[in-house]
Amino acid sequence: MKKYLLPAIKLTIVLVILLGGIYPLLLAGIAKMAPGKGDGVTVTHNGRIVGYEQIGQKFTEDKYFWGRPSAVDYNAAGSGGSNKAPGNEDYLKIVQERIDTFLAHNPDVKKSEIPAELVTASASGLDPDLSPAAAYIQVARVAKARSLSPQKIKELIAANTKQPVLGMLGTATVNVLKLNVALDELK
Amino acid sequence: MNTEILGVIATYGLTLLLAWPLARYIVKVFRGDKVWSDFFLPLEKLFYKISGINPNEEMDWKQHMKALLTINLVWLVYAFFALLFQDKLPLNPDGNPGQTPDLAFNTAISFLVNCNLQHFSGETGVTYFTQLFVLAFLQFVSAATGIAALIVVFKAFKDKTVTHLGNFWEIFLKTITRILLPLSIVIAVILIFNGSPASFAGKDTVVTLQGDTQNVSRGPAAGFIAIKHLGTNGGGWFGANSAHPFENPNYIGFITEMVAQVVIPIAMVFALGMFIRRRKFANVIFAIMTIGMICLLIPTMQAEMAGNPAISHLGIQQLTGSMEGKEVRFGPAGTAYWSTVTTIISTGSICGFHDSMMPVTGLMQLLGMMLNCLYGGCGVGILNYYIYIIIAVFISGLMVGRTPEFMGHKLEAREVKIAALITLLSPFLILAGTALAAYVLVHHPGVDWAVKPGAWLNNPGYHGFSEMLYEMTSANANNGSGYEGLGDNNVFWNVSTGFVLIAGRYLPIIGPVAIAGIMAKKKYIPESAGTLRTDSVTFGVMTFAVIVILNALSYFPALALGPIAEYFSLYR
Known part of the structure; x- marks a missing residue:
């Protein structure tokens, strides 16, 4: 388990940034072009x-x-x-x-x-x-x-x-x- | 033909049409062929470098499982603490409080295991930070975990005798960058242009046309909704899940989300045949799964479109069918189709409330989750079906008096024992869990919990029993839908379903991977005239019979106390 712990933590951090941060920001940007600008x-x-x-x-x-x-x-x-x-x-x-x-x-x-x-x-x-x-x-x-x-x-x-x-x-x-x-x- | 039924048929047809090319693409990605998405390679390399991972290091099945469990444990700890302290973290425009420890425990596990039981309401129980950085994140990685485990099994099937089955990190990361993320962006953009919100604006207050004040929750929901379906997760941004008009704005949204939730599970079945070059084997599996779905779907649609007999009794004609807990834009037929799909493939998102549906529908929903292998969740559906195949091979072997073989490897005592244990696990968790809940309800109704046992049912009688049975079944199947009337945010439900969730997730992943890994190492036996052919229609029927008999024996008594008894009392 120990061998995998550090890679697991590091991979988690970069994925949190990609999937939790960049992904919704990208969509919020695209939504500016949509009706209601993504606000409804x-x-x-x-x-x-x-x-x-x-x-x-x-x-x-x-x-x-x-x-x-x-x-x-x-x-x-x-x-x-x-x-x-x-x-x-x-x-x-x-x-x-x-x-x-x-x-x-x-x-x-x-x-x-x-x-x-x-x-x-x-x-x-x-x-x-x-x-x-x-x-x-x-x-x-x-x-x-x-x-x-x-x-x-x-x-x-x-x-x-x-x-x-x-x-x-x-x-x-x-x-x-x-x-x-x-x-x-x-x- | 009725436009509602036509809508259902068109939606399913579109899913098949898209699943085939998706399957080809998935196979190419995991065989390492050149694909259009290779532009993600530099990003993946960067991730490997930062994380100190060598993607070329081959792993055996045990190492795969160790890596899988380790990273899942990291996510659990991260999610638990983030939910506990979400009120002190940024991105909380509505000022929502932190979760209680038992709720955070349940929520963290539930999203970790691809279930998404939500013992809270999206508008008030979480913040934008935890929705995005914890829940949506887990929706991506838990789906990728299931798919990665299945790819390991594919690799074990493919070669004659093999120990090394690829690198877990590589398979896992590619699942996200090559499959889940690009598809999610497409789905989210479709939803955005149909009216789902995607900005970070907080709650709005409007004065309505008639002059009332109305608060309107919003937020960056579109991306969340996309992955909740693609990853067969199912947890809603809003409390009403995909019944909420922001979460599922119109019939185009309905078609989009329906296709999104079932396209990967179906594509994985096709991909199985392409990857191991046994198309017929996969086609038979696909046929059996589809027949199973239709067997559940037709009674469901019939019951919902016929309406509620108790309301007919009040003198109301229900020309459009039963409408309690349903939305006009989806209609009873569409809602019925959604309810069947969401229960067989472990998504658990809803576009109409299951608690208010007819007893026949409830029976079909419960069966869908109990079988849990008709297409099934991302990756894990086929793993569940694989266990039934092992049992069917074993029983067929006994019937014809031969040593059972599967994919050119002998099936021996150890593998059959694992398969038997996994098969027994589900009824044990569901029935023991429900029995415990019913016991507490009857004998300790006044315990001082956040929701007292005496008050946790929303409906009396047989339906009340079904509410508890449904919750445990949903937890074990990692489904996440619920009879939402059940008052489940208390220490009993949070903790008990938490443990059911963990057992119902990891053992049915480890079991099939272990069986496949152990068998792959064995000596390859070329097929001969004496080999039981597992790609024949006869064997497909045999597997179907095994599924039906095992589940009927396990669950009939409990189902008789719930939806079946309710049926006979409602249609007097």
Whole structure:
């Protein structure tokens, strides 16, 4: 063992410098050319930064589209999911409450039409997206709260829908923050 | 066809497409042929010179293991103290505290052994310094350790009778400079341009559109995410791991990270065939591993896409499948594929929380980690599979009444004993560990630990038992994923899984290397009509049967108490 100890220590030191120091610095340099300059991409509204494009945020007012329920209340300094098991009784009560809340705010919607993602917590607690179906189901509420025609809001959703990669891989998504900013900018 | 399923098929197809040329490249690197990356040679020479290493000094298998264990010990000591005192070290913009001794012990070991169980959350439990200089560093070197051990075995297979098996330092360093580092840079750059942060800026505070205040953790994450996948490590920069939108920004990010985590394990199987010039032998192994993966994948995808029956019962149609603990941009099919891959190859990164998945999925995840050889982690997957091959050769030999041989060398009592011990080790660690945890929970629920045993389960009933079983299985398999609801940052889990991690890592490396090293020294026996052919489909099926039977016998009772019982109570 002794024969190998000194080379091991020295090799460790040079590798720590290469992999722990030079490697991330190189990437931070490359990131200067990327959108957001490696700091994360922000969204601006009326000259004010209102959040990060990729980080979901809490929306509770009727005039905004709501995102996914969050187990960490959209705290982006402590991401996480609920970790509740599918058959956990306490968890199912929480889901039932979410269903009731959603129905109370969206009286035109039938229970069986609610997409599951609107009553279940996301993995990160920061899911920035909805599926198009989960956005369209909220149109009536948002239209009423803003006194706009539902058709106009549907067009806005369509304009903010990101199709699957190459049109055939993965899911279609709607970024909730960008959609809500677009709503505020309609006027 | 459904775009989600198509996404999964395309991702796997892309992986195979890239694994083949990567395998050719890996073989060239370790045969010493000329390759494009030879411009790293001056850097490597500089490293040898500084470290006082002669890369031409040949080692036998014992010397390889001594060098490997020595440098691993150096890393353990370094990592432990750095984590303990991280609050006093630089690069801590968020002002995070130092780790407690038991947590530092667990974290250091966990990253050292390529596992990355994280009993802390990335945003608050570590600093930029420890993330980069300790954790990401260990992600590189632990993956290189596994690959280097496998290359030693390749060399032992290749020649007829051989004692010297190359130089450990050279194989290890080349793995980093020629394979892991260049690939990591490529992967990281793709992620950066899709939105993963890479700068050293600290936490940001924004006022949201609706007027709430939101704190947003950031940091030089992209490079970390790249090596966490390429090296089959799996530890997340952020608490939510690759479910976090910064850590896995979109479906392109999903494809990139999925390919990154499984491309080296698959390439190593192809490289085996090319390196020892027995393509058919490697192809049969690849086929068996792939069939194993598909057997786990299909029930998983089916269960997740069908949704949670308890939520259907509340009157919600789950047209897109079960969504608790999942992200919209990946969807249930993609998340299911990720969960299967991450458990069979010991990455342990996640893009949806395993704790909230269906019981069938949980069963498949546990099985993936228990087998731990379907592609498997960087290097170690094939080493695990090699042990099953030895057992299969031995049993086949008994069945036909011949002295078993493998690669032209007699397989004798000593080698079979080593293989048997390694095979028994996993069930012992997993089942004894889980039993101990369950005992403490039931008989000493109020012990004054950071998390009391009575409070460490996040879910009642059978699923609660699965949380403990999963943690021990993950530790033994050096996987690192978890049923994250488990309150595991206390002295019991930190210390117990710490020891399981060490035993589950080094013995399954030393065992196969020892067997290969001992056999390589023996007299070469040319193949004859009486030789059991190990590159035939029949032998592949035999190995598969050995894997299934050994694991079914070992784990069925424990699985019946966890996910199987949960299944029958959920789908009444």
